[in-house]
Amino acid sequence: MSIEMENPEVKLSGKDFASDQEVKWCPGCGDYSILKQVQSTLADIGVKREDTVFVSGIGCSSRFPYYMNTYGVHSLHGRATALASGLKTARPDLNTWIVTGDGDALSIGGNHLIHLLRRNLNVNILLFNNEIYGLTKGQYSPASPKGTITKSSPMGSLDHSFNPLALCLGADSTFIARSMDRDPKHLRAILAEANNHLGTSMVEIYQNCNVFNDGAFFTFTEKATKGNTTLQLKHGQPLIFGDNGDLGIKLDGFKPVVVALDESISPDDLWVHDESDQVKAGILTRFFDTPSAEMTLPRPFGVFYKESRSVYEEDVAIQINQAIKIKGEGDLNSLLAGANTWEVI
Amino acid sequence: MVETKEEKKTVTILFAGDSGDGMQLTGSQFTNTNALFGNDVSTFPDFPAEIRAPQGTIAGVSGFQLNFGSVDVFTPGDNADVLVAMNAAALKASLLKLKIGGTIIVNLSGFDKKNLRLAGFLNDENPLTDSSLGKYRVLEMDVTKLTRACLADTGMTVKHIDRSKNMFVLGVLYWMYNRKLDTTLDFFKVKFKGKQDLIDANTKVLTAGYYFGDTSEIFTSRYEVKPAPLSKGVYRNIMGNQATAIGLIAAVRKANLDLFYGSYPITPASDILHELAKHKNFGVKTYQAEDEIAAICAAIGASFGGHLGVTTSSGPGIALKGEALGYAAILELPLVVINVQRGGPSTGLPTKTEQSDLMQALYGRNGEAPIPVVAPCTPSDCFDVIYEAARIAIEHMTPVFFLSDGYIANGSEPWKFPVSTDLVPIKVKKLSAEGDDEKYRPYVRNDKLVRDWAIPGVKGLEHRIGGLEKENETGNVSYDPANHELMVKLRAKKVVNISDTIPDQNIEIGENSGKVLVLGWGSTFGASKTAVTELVKDGVEVSQAHVRYLNPLPKNLRDLISRFDKVLVPEINDGQFVKLIRDKYLVDAIPFNKIMGIPFSSQEIKEKVLEILG
Ligand SMILES: Cc1ncc(C[n+]2csc(CCOP(=O)(O)OP(=O)(O)O)c2C)c(N)n1
Ligand code: SF4
Ligand SMILES: [Mg+2]
Numbered sequence: 001m002s003i004e005m006e007n008p009e010v011k012l013s014g015k016d017f018a019s020d021q022e023v024k025w026c027p028g029c030g031d032y033s034i035l036k037q038v039q040s041t042l043a044d045i046g047v048k049r050e051d052t053v054f055v056s057g058i059g060c061s062s063r064f065p066y067y068m069n070t071y072g073v074h075s076l077h078g079r080a081t082a083l084a085s086g087l088k089t090a091r092p093d094l095n096t097w098i099v100t101g102d103g104d105a106l107s108i109g110g111n112h113l114i115h116l117l118r119r120n121l122n123v124n125i126l127l128f129n130n131e132i133y134g135l136t137k138g139q140y141s142p143a144s145p146k147g148t149i150t151k152s153s154p155m156g157s158l159d160h161s162f163n164p165l166a167l168c169l170g171a172d173s174t175f176i177a178r179s180m181d182r183d184p185k186h187l188r189a190i191l192a193e194a195n196n197h198l199g200t201s202m203v204e205i206y207q208n209c210n211v212f213n214d215g216a217f218f219t220f221t222e223k224a225t226k227g228n229t230t231l232q233l234k235h236g237q238p239l240i241f242g243d244n245g246d247l248g249i250k251l252d253g254f255k256p257v258v259v260a261l262d263e264s265i266s267p268d269d270l271w272v273h274d275e276s277d278q279v280k281a282g283i284l285t286r287f288f289d290t291p292s293a294e295m296t297l298p299r300p301f302g303v304f305y306k307e308s309r310s311v312y313e314e315d316v317a318i319q320i321n322q323a324i325k326i327k328g329e330g331d332l333n334s335l336l337a338g339a340n341t342w343e344v345i
Numbered sequence: 346m347v348e349t350k351e352e353k354k355t356v357t358i359l360f361a362g363d364s365g366d367g368m369q370l371t372g373s374q375f376t377n378t379n380a381l382f383g384n385d386v387s388t389f390p391d392f393p394a395e396i397r398a399p400q401g402t403i404a405g406v407s408g409f410q411l412n413f414g415s416v417d418v419f420t421p422g423d424n425a426d427v428l429v430a431m432n433a434a435a436l437k438a439s440l441l442k443l444k445i446g447g448t449i450i451v452n453l454s455g456f457d458k459k460n461l462r463l464a465g466f467l468n469d470e471n472p473l474t475d476s477s478l479g480k481y482r483v484l485e486m487d488v489t490k491l492t493r494a495c496l497a498d499t500g501m502t503v504k505h506i507d508r509s510k511n512m513f514v515l516g517v518l519y520w521m522y523n524r525k526l527d528t529t530l531d532f533f534k535v536k537f538k539g540k541q542d543l544i545d546a547n548t549k550v551l552t553a554g555y556y557f558g559d560t561s562e563i564f565t566s567r568y569e570v571k572p573a574p575l576s577k578g579v580y581r582n583i584m585g586n587q588a589t590a591i592g593l594i595a596a597v598r599k600a601n602l603d604l605f606y607g608s609y610p611i612t613p614a615s616d617i618l619h620e621l622a623k624h625k626n627f628g629v630k631t632y633q634a635e636d637e638i639a640a641i642c643a644a645i646g647a648s649f650g651g652h653l654g655v656t657t658s659s660g661p662g663i664a665l666k667g668e669a670l671g672y673a674a675i676l677e678l679p680l681v682v683i684n685v686q687r688g689g690p691s692t693g694l695p696t697k698t699e700q701s702d703l704m705q706a707l708y709g710r711n712g713e714a715p716i717p718v719v720a721p722c723t724p725s726d727c728f729d730v731i732y733e734a735a736r737i738a739i740e741h742m743t744p745v746f747f748l749s750d751g752y753i754a755n756g757s758e759p760w761k762f763p764v765s766t767d768l769v770p771i772k773v774k775k776l777s778a779e780g781d782d783e784k785y786r787p788y789v790r791n792d793k794l795v796r797d798w799a800i801p802g803v804k805g806l807e808h809r810i811g812g813l814e815k816e817n818e819t820g821n822v823s824y825d826p827a828n829h830e831l832m833v834k835l836r837a838k839k840v841v842n843i844s845d846t847i848p849d850q851n852i853e854i855g856e857n858s859g860k861v862l863v864l865g866w867g868s869t870f871g872a873s874k875t876a877v878t879e880l881v882k883d884g885v886e887v888s889q890a891h892v893r894y895l896n897p898l899p900k901n902l903r904d905l906i907s908r909f910d911k912v913l914v915p916e917i918n919d920g921q922f923v924k925l926i927r928d929k930y931l932v933d934a935i936p937f938n939k940i941m942g943i944p945f946s947s948q949e950i951k952e953k954v955l956e957i958l959g
Contacts, residue, residue, distance in 0.1 A: 019809070020784070021821065050804040055646070058812075065809050066822065071801040073649055074811025076672055079642040082634070086643025089630055090605050091650035094801050112642075115635040316630055323625035330627030332598050332765045335591055338581045340528070341762075342381045345577060 014040035017049065019069040025060060030181030030207035034128065035067055037184050038097075041191040042070075052095045055084040057109055059101035060135045061128035061207070078109025081116040081125070085312075088121045092313040095195075096123040102143035103133045106162050110142075114171035119312040120199045124191075127164060127202065130209035131216045138212030145290075150212070164204050165304060166285040169278070174199035176281070177303040180206040182221040186232075186301065193303055199311055219290065220299050229291040233284070233302030238270035241298045249297070256283055258295045281305035349566040350523070355414030356570055357422030358518070361439040362431030362455075363400055364393055364407040367511035371429075372409025373757070374515055378528045380582040380759050383572025384413040387871065388757045389421035389944070394696045401455075401463035406438040415571040419723075419871035419878075421756065423946035429514055431455050431488070433464035436472060448482045450514065454489035484563050488513050495553045496546055509550040516554020522568050526551055575759065583760040585753040586613070588727035589683065590620035594627050595728070596735030597653050600771035605647030607632045607640035608657045612695045613751040614685035617657050637662035641669040641682070648678040649810070651775060651800035653735060657683040660702050661692060664709070670744060671710040672812045674836065677788070677796050679738035681731070682716075686750040688942045697942025698751035700867050701918035706746040707896055707925070713833045715840045718746040718895040722870035724753050725760035730893055733847075736771045741843055742795050748895070750917070752868040752944050774798055776806060787820040794839035841897050850899035855881050855888025858908035861954055864934070866892045866922050868944060869915050875947035880954055887954050895922070903930050911957055913937055915950055 017039040025031045042052065052070040056062035058077035065072030071094075075083045080098045088096050105113050105127050116123075132150065133139045139152040143164060147156040165176045175197040179190040187205065194201035206217040219225045227243035239249040240261070248270040250259050259265050274280060281304045287297045324330075358375070360368040369390055380386045391408040398405035412422035424444045430436035432455030443449065454460075456473050472478050473485065492510040493503065512529075519526055530548060537543040558564055583591075597604040606629060608618045622631045630652070634640035637658050644654030658666065663684045673680045686702045688694025706718045717737050721730035727749055734747040774791075776799045787808040790796050799806040808820060816823035817831055854877045865873045870891050877889040890905060892898065906912055906926070912934040914923040920936040927934055937953050939945055 048804070049807055050802055053801050065811070068809075069807055071807050072809035072811075073646070074809065074813065075642065075645075076668055076812060079638065079669070082639035082642035083646035083649075085634075085639070086605060086607060086632065086646030086654065087650045088646075089632060089643070090603065090647035090652040090654075091801065094650065111635055112639050115639065320625050320628055320630070327626040330594070330624060332595060332627075335594060335624065335627070336762045336764065337579070338583070338762075340377060340381060341579050341581045342383065343579050344383060344572075344575045 011046065012043045012049070014043045017042050017069055019067055021066050023067050024063065026211050028210040029060070030130065030209070031061055031064070031128065033181045033184060034126070034187065034205055034207060035064065037187045038126070038191060039068070041188050041195070044188070045192060045195055047095050051093065052097070053087065054097045054099060055080045055087065056099040057101070057104035058135065059104045059133070060209070061099055061101040062104060064099040078104055078107070079112060080104065081109055081112040084123055085112070085116055085119065085121055088123055089313045089316055092122070092317065098123055098125045100125065100127055101134070102127065102129045102131060102164070103141045106142040106164060106167070114167070117168055117171040117173040117200055117202065120174050120309050121312045122198055122200070124194045124201045125203065127204045128207045129164060129204055130207045130213055132209050132213035134209045134212055163285060163288050165202070166282070166288070168202045169282055169285055169305060173202050173305070174307045174309050175201040175303070176204075176285070176305050177202070178204045178206070178301050180217060180221055180301065181208060190303065197306060199307075199309060228294060229298050231287070231298040231300045233273050233300050233304060235273055235275045235303070238267045238272050240267060240270065247295075254283065256287070256297060258297060275303055275306045278305060278307065350569050351566050352569045352571070354416050354570070355412060355418055355422070356427065356522070356568065357410065357412045357425045358427045358429065359425035359439055359442055360409045360429045360514075361406055361435035362429070362511070363435070364395075364397060364405050365400065366407070366431045367508070368407045368409050368431070371511045371515050372411055374529045374532060375518060376411050376413070376757060377532075377582055378519070378524050379411075379413040379522075379570075380580070381528055382524060383575070384415065384570055385418045385573035385575060386411060386413045386582065386757070386759055387418050387421045388412075389752065390755045392696050394694070399463070401432055401434055401460050403434045403438050403464060406435050408439060410442075413570060415573050417573060419874045420944070420947060423948050429518075431511075431514075433460045433466060433472070437464050437466070443481065445480050446482070448484060449478065450484045450486070450517070452488040452510070452514070453485050454487055486517070486557070486561070486563065491553065491557065492550055495550055499542070499546055501542075501546060506546075509547055512547050512550040513554035513557070516551040517558045520555045520558030520567070521564065522570060526555060576761065578761040580759045580761050582757055583725050583728075583762070584616075584755060584757040585721070585724035585727045585749060586616040586685065586755070587620050588725055588760070589731045589747070589749065589754075590617045590624075592728040592731035593621070593655060593681070593735065594624060594629065595765070595768055596732045596771060598627070598765070599768050600653065600735070600739055600773050602739070602773060603652045604629045604655065605632065605644060605652040606630065606655045606657070607634050607644040607647070609634050609637045609640050609662060611659045611662050613687055613754045614657045614659050614683065616754070617683065617685070637665040638669060641666040641673075641680075644680060645669060645673050645676070645678060648680055649676075649800070651798070653679055653681065653739065655681040655683065657685070659685050659687045660689045660705070663702060663705060667709055668711070670716060671712055671714040673744040674710070674714040674716055675812055675814075676810050677742045677836070678744075679742055679798070680744040681734050681738050681747060682744055683731070683747045683749065685754045686748060694942045696751065698868065698944060699917050699940070699942060700748075700750055700869070701921065701940075703748065703866075703895065703918070703921040703925075706748055713837065715837050715896065716744050716746055717741070717840055717843055717897065718748060719893055720748040720867040720895055721753060722867060722891050722893060724756045724758050726893075727753065728760070732768065736769070737843055737846075739771055739773055740795070740846070741793070741839065742774075742798060743840065748867060750868050775800060777803060786818045788815055789818050790835070790839075793842050793845075794835055844894075844897040844900050847894045847897075847899060849901045850890055850892060850905055852905070853889040853891050854878050856886070857888070859886040859888055860909065860958060861887040861911045861913055862906060862909035863887060863889045863913050863915065863950065863954065864892065864906070864926065865889070865915055866895060869917065872945040872947045872950055873915060876950035876954065879947070880951055885954065885958065892922075895925070898929065906930055906932055911935060913954060913957060915945055915953070917944060
């Protein structure tokens with residue numbers, strides 16, 4: 001989402017966005033890092049505390065608003081997106097952030113999520129994906145890969161999992177990006193980009209639940225492996241990854257293939273990332289198998305797709321203005337009287 | 346040609362036809378004309394659940410009943426004096442509602458072999474030719490044929506011509522009751538704007554029907570229903586859902602707020618959404634949500650943002666809103682929740698009326714989550730009561746239930762509408778001043794236990810609210826046992842305190858004490874009033890009180906009830922308000938219930954009162 005900023009008199013720091021409430025996530029939880037990056041990003045952007053609202057659902061991640069010294073609504077399980085839609089329609093002026101978990105957004109709140117995306121309200125969604133239900137103590141979620149062993153799936157979950165960003169793109173999301181708790185710099189950059197986008201910005205954040213699903217994303221976050229398993233998307237840049245930047249991705253028709261960069265293949269031969277290409281963004285969201293051996297497709301991070309489309313709450317305002325233009329400002333007395341009246345004398 | 350004129354005090358007409366026959370339109374035109382003429386009018390449309398049930402079948406019959414009179418009328422009439430039956434199915438479905446000796450106007454071509462068979466008349470059985478209608482006066486005319494003849498030279502297709510046949514019937518009725526055609530002619534001009542051929546065709550058919558009444562020999566007399574002695578003033582005709590929509594706009598205007606209306610379509614509530622969507626020039630934001638949960642959550646979000654959030658549904662949708670209702674109660678934000686009740690449980694009887702969601706409104710949430718409940722008793726009363734619902738929501742920072750039902754939502758009556766300056770102002774307690782350095786405490790209360798409405802955008806008032814139990818005053822999350830009990834009691838007391846701001850319960854008809862009190866709520870008003878009025882005239886010691894504030898109840902209700910030997914509680918459900926009355930006042934109130942998807946007749950209530958008097 002994007003909001004025009006006036007320059008506040010005093011520049012706030014990340015700490016100014018912290019509330020006085022004690023943060024109660026488990027020690028070591030990935031949520032801490034995300035909270036910190038959000039606070040410092042807000043300070044960087046220069047938004048006013050009183051114009052900012054955090055709306056969340058229910059889950060560990062959804063406790064987020066209590067820790068922010070802004071306006072905040074801790075709503076119902078799955079309904080942050082629905083509540084924020086009403087709030088933003090009523091108050092387009094507010095810088096509105098939605099904090100949700102993989103269960104909150106994709107399970108109980110799946111319906112509201114896709115409808116918010118198609119309406120394209122100018123809000124930011126931060127989806128804390130830990131591939132588990134944290135708050136209810138560790139059941140598999142719609143984002144848990146099939147076969148995940150949890151308390152409610154001792155023999156492995158049988159449900160095919162969602163591919164969250166593919167789902168969002170399918171719902172005509174106008175901004176999708178992925179980041180992670182363990183790369184603060186990347187996360188801040190993505191948060192700022194999300195905030196700059198006019199429309200619904202969907203940011204999936206890989207978040208480690210060290211209590212119930214520890215290490216779910218370690219392949220992508222740890223030094224030893226991340227070189228070959230992750231791909232940093234940069235607009236206008238070729239898709240290059242690998243420990244030494246020696247691997248690239250080429251498109252063979254619609255089929256992405258991993259190639260080694262050598263004399264025969266140069267960066268000019270590679271797929272160049274274009275944030276405005278919805279078809280290619282679709283292919284990128286499908287880089288979803290867990291990278292195993294070398295030469296398998298890496299997991300992309302960064303902005304996959306960005307599109308400019310009309311924003312719901314603006315359309316609402318436009319229609320109201322149109323109605324006023326055509327019929328004139330509503331007059332209560334003529335509304336009360338209606339078209340046909342008669343007098344009893 | 347007849348010129349005998351018979352004067353009537355009230356007349357009830359039931360228009361019945363196939364759902365494609367335009368009976369609703371015919372009925373509402375006849376209503377408007379009579380209302381403008383000065384009659385008191387009450388109407389009741391009765392449509393099938395299916396949009397286009399198979400033509401000619403009983404399931405496809407659509408009815409519109411209206412009662413108009415030169416005296417006050419409170420109901421659409423127990424039984425009809427005149428039944429207009431456009432086909433055999435309509436006759437079969439509606440005959441029981443016709444008075445013995447009543448008049449049936451039949452469209453002959455609706456009684457051909459095919460229509461008779463579709464209506465379930467077997468073996469060449471035909472009510473028009475056997476003696477089964479002997480107790481009634483049957484006036485036959487071939488409306489289809491006459492309409493086709495009337496428009497034969499227009500070049501219109503038969504299919505299009507047949508669509509106007511309801512106007513022929515309307516013309517005949519205008520002649521019978523000595524009414525002018527003007528209102529309907531004006532209506533054509535608006536409805537068919539830019540389509541002169543349709544204006545001409547309908548005008549021609551309507552006029553032809555009128556002259557047919559005049560020239561044909563089948564009518565032996567015309568009737569005269571003089572204007573009713575309504576109190577002085579300017580009137581309009583209004584339907585319940587329309588009054589509800591207008592009332593919401595009036596309330597936000599008087600509170601100087603914006604209206605956010607979140608809703609998901611459902612019968613019989615959708616017309617409120619339709620009506621509001623027409624009035625965007627009042628700044629109304631209508632939001633057709635993806636489901637009822639989204640609708641209420643969006644409305645709560647809008648209320649947090651400083652709008653008046655309103656959400657509407659019927660039983661099944663209200664069930665979905667349950668969790669969010671408790672949420673709104675613990676947040677203590679203004680929210681108006683409209684339930685236009687219909688027959689339940691589950692999908693139940695979507696197009697039929699019932700009062701069976703009272704318990705749901707009063708108690709249908711997890712935890713201790715009392716919510717004020719108000720209920721209108723007639724179509725125009727929807728205006729006053731929704732206005733009250735909005736006032737209570739805003740002035741007491743609480744969700745409020747408004748319980749209407751299909752009967753009043755779709756019914757109509759003349760309304761002596763107010764002007765803007767007649768309406769009581771609604772006081773909004775929005776904090777707009779910047780907070781001081783001290784941390785803002787969102788759950789500090791005033792003497793009525795109402796908290797402030799601190800909306801985003803104001804510096805210094807930043808705060809967080811949510812569904813977790815909150816510490817008194819600060820609003821911080823708290824699991825403290827004593828604090829929880831305190832908060833539950835505070836929220837309950839806040840709702841109880843609303844009784845200080847509502848009017849005392851009045852006696853509608855009859856003495857302040859006596860043998861029987863007919864104690865109702867909602868749409869049973871008209872039938873009770875008619876019944877009690879007639880009984881009082883006959884010297885029976887009976888009174889009527891009709892409650893609009895169901896939670897909290899008016900403070901004097903206990904005392905009022907105690908002055909009667911017996912309390913009779915008629916309801917279109919299996920006994921819900923009666924449980925509340927027994928619970929609150931420990932009185933042996935007598936339930937009187939009907940669960941047929943249709944309203945009480947005044948006769949039924951009269952008989953019940955006489956029965957319990959012994
Ligand atoms: C209506 C409802 N159903 C169930 C719950 C219980 N519940 C709370 S949080 C949660 C799942 C949270 O998972 P997720 O959204 O992934 O958040 P996380 O805790 O992992 O951050 C569930 C099932 C609830 N609070 N409300
Ligand atoms: S349970 Fe997991 S997600 Fe929740 S706070 Fe603890 S570590 Fe974080
Ligand atoms: Mg989770």
